[in-house]
Amino acid sequence: MITRRAFLGTAGVLVVSVSVPGTSGATSAAGALAPTVFVRVDRRGRVVATVPKPDAGQGVRTMAAVLVAEELAVEVADVALEQAPGDTATYGSQAVANSSSSRQLAEPLRTAAATARCLLVAAAAARWGVPPEECVARAGRVEHPRRKALPYRVLVSEAAALDPATVPVTLTPPERWRLIGRTRAGRADARDIVTGRARYGIDAPPSGSLVAVVARPPWLGALVSSAADAAALAVPGVVAVVRLDPPAAGQGGVAVIASSTAAALRGRDALRVGWTGGTPAADSREWLAGLESALPAAPAADVRRVYRLPLLAHAPMEPMNATAHVTATGAEVWAPTQDPGRVRTQVARQLGLPESAVRVTATLAGGAFGRRIETDPVLEAVACARAAGRPVTVRWTRDDDTRHDSYRPMSVHRLSATLDADGLPVGRSHQVATWPLTVNPAFDNPAIVRLSGNHFPYAVPGDVSVTLRPAPLRTGFWRAVYAGQFGYAEECFLGEVARRGGHDQVDVRRRLLPEDSRLRRVLDVAAERAGRAGSSSRGVACHLDYGSAIAVIADADPGTRRVVRVHAAVDVGVAVHPSGVVAQVEGGVLDALSTVLGAQITVRDGAVVQSSFRDYPWARIGDCPDIDVRLVPSTAPIGGLGELAYPPAAAAIASALAEGGDPVTGMPYGAPVG
Amino acid sequence: MGRYRLHVNGRQRVVDVPGDTPLLWALRDELGLTGTKYGCGVGACGACVSLVDGAAERPCVRTVEESERTRITTIEGLSPRGDHAVQRAWVELDVAQCGYCQPGQIMSAVALLAEHPDPDDAQIEEALRDNVCRCGTYPRIRAAVRRAAELARGER
Numbered sequence: 001m002i003t004r005r006a007f008l009g010t011a012g013v014l015v016v017s018v019s020v021p022g023t024s025g026a027t028s029a030a031g032a033l034a035p036t037v038f039v040r041v042d043r044r045g046r047v048v049a050t051v052p053k054p055d056a057g058q059g060v061r062t063m064a065a066v067l068v069a070e071e072l073a074v075e076v077a078d079v080a081l082e083q084a085p086g087d088t089a090t091y092g093s094q095a096v097a098n099s100s101s102s103r104q105l106a107e108p109l110r111t112a113a114a115t116a117r118c119l120l121v122a123a124a125a126a127r128w129g130v131p132p133e134e135c136v137a138r139a140g141r142v143e144h145p146r147r148k149a150l151p152y153r154v155l156v157s158e159a160a161a162l163d164p165a166t167v168p169v170t171l172t173p174p175e176r177w178r179l180i181g182r183t184r185a186g187r188a189d190a191r192d193i194v195t196g197r198a199r200y201g202i203d204a205p206p207s208g209s210l211v212a213v214v215a216r217p218p219w220l221g222a223l224v225s226s227a228a229d230a231a232a233l234a235v236p237g238v239v240a241v242v243r244l245d246p247p248a249a250g251q252g253g254v255a256v257i258a259s260s261t262a263a264a265l266r267g268r269d270a271l272r273v274g275w276t277g278g279t280p281a282a283d284s285r286e287w288l289a290g291l292e293s294a295l296p297a298a299p300a301a302d303v304r305r306v307y308r309l310p311l312l313a314h315a316p317m318e319p320m321n322a323t324a325h326v327t328a329t330g331a332e333v334w335a336p337t338q339d340p341g342r343v344r345t346q347v348a349r350q351l352g353l354p355e356s357a358v359r360v361t362a363t364l365a366g367g368a369f370g371r372r373i374e375t376d377p378v379l380e381a382v383a384c385a386r387a388a389g390r391p392v393t394v395r396w397t398r399d400d401d402t403r404h405d406s407y408r409p410m411s412v413h414r415l416s417a418t419l420d421a422d423g424l425p426v427g428r429s430h431q432v433a434t435w436p437l438t439v440n441p442a443f444d445n446p447a448i449v450r451l452s453g454n455h456f457p458y459a460v461p462g463d464v465s466v467t468l469r470p471a472p473l474r475t476g477f478w479r480a481v482y483a484g485q486f487g488y489a490e491e492c493f494l495g496e497v498a499r500r501g502g503h504d505q506v507d508v509r510r511r512l513l514p515e516d517s518r519l520r521r522v523l524d525v526a527a528e529r530a531g532r533a534g535s536s537s538r539g540v541a542c543h544l545d546y547g548s549a550i551a552v553i554a555d556a557d558p559g560t561r562r563v564v565r566v567h568a569a570v571d572v573g574v575a576v577h578p579s580g581v582v583a584q585v586e587g588g589v590l591d592a593l594s595t596v597l598g599a600q601i602t603v604r605d606g607a608v609v610q611s612s613f614r615d616y617p618w619a620r621i622g623d624c625p626d627i628d629v630r631l632v633p634s635t636a637p638i639g640g641l642g643e644l645a646y647p648p649a650a651a652a653i654a655s656a657l658a659e660g661g662d663p664v665t666g667m668p669y670g671a672p673v674g
Numbered sequence: 675m676g677r678y679r680l681h682v683n684g685r686q687r688v689v690d691v692p693g694d695t696p697l698l699w700a701l702r703d704e705l706g707l708t709g710t711k712y713g714c715g716v717g718a719c720g721a722c723v724s725l726v727d728g729a730a731e732r733p734c735v736r737t738v739e740e741s742e743r744t745r746i747t748t749i750e751g752l753s754p755r756g757d758h759a760v761q762r763a764w765v766e767l768d769v770a771q772c773g774y775c776q777p778g779q780i781m782s783a784v785a786l787l788a789e790h791p792d793p794d795d796a797q798i799e800e801a802l803r804d805n806v807c808r809c810g811t812y813p814r815i816r817a818a819v820r821r822a823a824e825l826a827r828g829e830r
Binding site for chain 1: 675691692695696699700702703704706707708709710711712713714715716718719721748749750752753754755756761764765766768770771772773774775776777780798799800802803804805806807808809810811812813814815816
């Protein structure tokens, strides 16, 4: 059921709003509110789209521009984009989560723009006294074979006066798409990015804002017992020291507020904080052993393997930050967030204000990967701004960001298979021991964790069991969530079973996938692109999730053990912005490479050991293989994408390294875990 | 505190900060040049790379004091309209995802091309080795550096 509304906005602007509930079919924990989009055409004929969800690199702004340009018959660059403020009452769910941006927004965006086009056409037809079917919209004008074309700007008032219920709306059919799936336009914000004008959260503070940095717990769960702030307050530029109590003011600590970042950092160095409580002896090796001992008894099997997976941090390039200005009657917040609506709700609750008194600006975010669903930096900024009575921006250092994340949980996977005479799997068992996501209580439930992680697509009967142990530190959503662990273990294991049976990695998967399935089609395309493995070590993996299908084939050089080539074939239904779709797959491959090659978080003496990209070593340009991404044509509905490539890419890469080497026993490949 | 004269993007600027203040925070907080990004503060990610006397340097680990009497170019000083060959190549090949690391990547590429107008893969990987991208834009960065070299030579 589509709800659409057209009205004349202020100053004679045609505004169309469209809401389409339940388009995603997703099992999102982020809420099921229907997103609402707004498209307007102003008196100058300018097309403006309001994007409800923020852009953290996933390209939702570009996707919106392409869809609106298609349906309003203009070019992609002609669509001006506005970022919606946090406001779920107006915009519905604004969460960037569960790879849902395109699935939730594509249909309303197209419908809104098509409604505006049909109203403009109807207005022109009425003016000319001709049937609307004889008119077409093209290049920002309505044309008729025997009339002088009318630009949108002269039709806006008449179009806005029409009742949209009386105007039939037709979407442009796929065979007439000029832009969707075809455009060569680049990212919407590309020019601002390359000139340094793009504004991220860290660039958003209004002039005159104070800067806060926070002394954070030196070990997990530690609480402030005392704070000697005289030396900090003596540092030139430092104006206040504020205690932040969890959970109302974030994860807790002591904030030093100063006139500049450098002064705040000096002030923090001078601060003496006493800490109490927590788990100063915690050790991630013991956590891993605890998970392993929590696995139920192993079933009888022909092949068995245990995979141990580490903690992972998100480490977006832009460290956590947020800015707030709190007055007696309201608050304004600027944040690089994955969910501005949630920010608004939480800030209103924190301050005891109605949501209408809180204004949230969602800036561009320098990466997110699940971390920016959490609002702890915002709560800190609000607490600091309330204390200071002036706008305050809270800046996390890289060290803060790495050591106080909502980590991907550790997990231990025991996979077992029974084989037929040919060595093909005919029965399977996947036993998982892991932790819930502490940031969302819904995940303290084995059934929900299983639903998130279990996407086994092959025709092998068996069962998946999940055992949850209490999480010893804060855990949260990390790109692909539990599928990144489950899918990795399943595909690495299938690779090993195939290798033992002497089967070709592609062939064994083809035999276990239904004919005419989307997954088999993408596997065939990837295999054709990859060609014969030759002397390369090869790993293969497939993944079906978010309404999309992907196959990944990775080739490693057996001599150097370097991953040299990755072929991916993906069916996302409709690839609205092809370059952006390819980019998301490339991104998933690089995350996979990074985590397989060595990035992991460990805990010793109660504290996270890693502190920057030096010891949390994300892949560098020299590590990057050639990545070939094919978009497989499809008639499926638009699917999700942002998290799709990570699980199979990780499995394919690890399996390629394992061929001819040591078997995969976990992540990173060939390294001690935990 | 002290008054330090900085030559930034062709202009003399004065900042009134302690001499050991990292150049990064002087550029961002004092001069409002926010195109230079903070990523780690310890010279480990390359998000802040800018040119100091033409060479790719990390303003997060240089002090204001040692930056006097140098010529500093930030992303804002490259070409405000975005028509430097490297910027054009970045847009043409749709390099950016989140975009946050790209000013640093671009400035590293500019320094590379000034020294090696036609770099091979090994030179590109060496020059951009310490520029981390978390989104996975490396394949396009590699291609865009080569494309920028062509554009700089006047090829179409």
